[in-house]
Amino acid sequence: MDAILQVDNLTKHYAGFLLDHVSFSVPKGTIMGLIGENGAGKSTTINAILDLVHKDDGTVTFWGQELSSSKQLKEDIGVVFDGINFYETLTPAKVGKISRAAYKQWDGYLYQDFLKRFCLPADKEIKTLSKGMKMKLCIAAALSHKPKLLILDEATGGLDPVMRDDILDVFLEFVQDENHSILMSSHITTDLEKVADYITFIHQGKMLFCKTKDELRYQYGIIRCGADLFSQIDKTEILAYRKDDYQWNVLVADKEKAAGKYKNAIVDNATVDDILLLYVKGEQVK
Amino acid sequence: MKSLVLKDLYNIGHNAKTMLFILAVLAVAFIPTSGASGYIFISAVLCGMMIVTTFAFDDQSKWTRYAMIMPLSKKDLVAAKFVVLAIFCTIGTLLGLALSAVGMFIAEKGPLDFAAIGELLFLALAAWAVSFIIGGMAILLVLRYGAEKGRVLLLVSFLIPASVCFGVYQLLVLLGVVMTDRLIFGLLCGSPAIAFLWCYVMYQISCRIFARQEL
Structure with a gap:
């Protein structure tokens, strides 16, 4: 399993916040989803990966090299932040000219194709474009220098479901090339459920897990039970739990085992949203 | 680096008409009363100060962090x-x-x-140097304190180079150097070189300030 991006023990201190030894890798041909509540450390992780903030500890390598070691490395990395980073009086045509001057690998024809595909008018000022169109422009610019790794920081946030679906299709198309990968942070977990191969969960600056989406989907489960049954559950099996009005919701890593062991309990499938909510709003067994 | 220059020129191009209008109004107000000399300096310094506006545009669009994901270094940006x-x-x-x-x-x-014509060209050379020196100081201050505070510190951009010039002048007087017309003429002719030297120092300091910054 060749990793395009390798993050080891990434640590960053801020006043009142610690990104604590986060480690994961993004293999070739896959989409890695980075989830967590607002302020969990997703953007800090991405900023530290991109050398936009100084790391206090840890290493980040792209294709085995540190980002600071070569400008060429940046040619192979496309980044989309949560908003457009070009001044609002520029037009998509000017964005293309600016980007062409920056990237050796820039493909003007590909950029024009993206503009046509996304129905982006080349000569309209950015301020006249809708949020979705601005996002598409960012994606067009990020893809037109032919990157092998796409890093997306809340790139689909604030878009309507139709626009999100269009954009997710572009990402899926991008990873059809097995040398391409995507690292995608989002708090819209349904997007990640649709496209991600791996999920890394960051909570309060700590990495809780990095697992394949299928493992979460097919193995994780939620036991719905009353207080009596809850007291019988082996506490070592509980990842997180939360008490609603009349029911206990207990997250377990092996739903088949739980269903066999606790016959009277209802064991539901766990969505990424459920897992995130139980970890963030629930409690962990000490 | 070409992309960064292009970006600033495109961004500021939107303000070009306003600047031309201001310069035309000032020309009508200044040239008949104070002559051409003051006007050339005003025009050069006003246009030079647009560099602070480019920082404001960058701040507004969070451009700098985007630029750093391009194949560019922080030194390229400065x-x-x-x-x-x-x-x-x-x-x-x-x-x-x-x-x-x-x-x-x-x-x-x-x-x-x-x-x-010769006098005008001579004044233009000195005006270019003065605006480059003040602009170089402004870049350093904006990088250190941000575009918003940097605007407030525009006066400081003028006062610091002026204070340095005054200090050098006082030092020369102390050393017994007599400021003859010929010496002043020579200094003014060499002003672009002095401006380049000044801005090289400002560039080095700016790079150090910017290298420490997180985006």
């Missing part, structure tokens, strides 16, 4: 700002020179003589 400053100063000086020449042509009711 260097590009000095290149853009040089372009703005040149445009301001040439506009000042052209409008002054037109103003003088109208005032004199005829073409200018060689001495007047």
Whole structure:
């Protein structure tokens, strides 16, 4: 399993916040989803990966090299932040000219194709474009220098479901090339459920897990039970739990085992949203 | 670096009409009363100060963090700002020179003589150097304190180089150097070189400040 991006023990201190030894890798041909509540450390992780903030500890390598070691490395990395980073009086045509001057690998024809595909008018000022169109422009610019790794920081946030679906299709198309990968942070977990191969969960600056989406989907489960049954559950099996009005919701890593062991309990499938909510709003067994 | 320069020129291009209008109004107000000399300096410094506006545009669009994901270094970013400053100063000086020449042509009711043209060119050279020096100081201050505070510190951008010049002048007087017309002429002729040296120092300090910053 060749990793395009390798993050080891990434640590960053801020006043009142610690990104604590986060480690994961993004293999070739896959989409890695980075989830967590607002302020969990997703953007800090991405900023530290991109050398936009100084790391206090840890290493980040792209294709085995540190980002600071070569400008060429940046040619192979496309980044989309949560908003457009070009001044609002520029037009998509000017964005293309600016980007062409920056990237050796820039493909003007590909950029024009993206503009046509996304129905982006080349000569309209950015301020006249809708949020979705601005996002598409960012994606067009990020893809037109032919990157092998796409890093997306809340790139689909604030878009309507139709626009999100269009954009997710572009990402899926991008990873059809097995040398391409995507690292995608989002708090819209349904997007990640649709496209991600791996999920890394960051909570309060700590990495809780990095697992394949299928493992979460097919193995994780939620036991719905009353207080009596809850007291019988082996506490070592509980990842997180939360008490609603009349029911206990207990997250377990092996739903088949739980269903066999606790016959009277209802064991539901766990969505990424459920897992995130139980970890963030629930409690962990000490 | 070309992309960074291009970006600033495109961004500021939107304000070009406003700047031309301001310069035309100032030309009407200044040239007939105070002559061309002051106007060339005003034009050069005003255009040079547009460099602070480019920082404000960058801040507004969070451009800097985006630029750092491009195949560019922090040094490239700083260097590009000095290149853009040089372009703005040149445009301001040439506009000042052209409008002054037109103003003088109208005032004199005829073409200018060689001495007047020579004087204008000499003033333009000094105006370019002054605006480049002030702009270089402004870049450093904006990088250190941000675009919003940097605007407030524009006066400081003028006062610091002026204080340095005054200090050097006092030192020369203390050393017994007599400021003759010839020496002043020589210093003014060499002012672009002094401006380049000043901005090289500003560039080095700016790079160190910017290297420590998180985006």
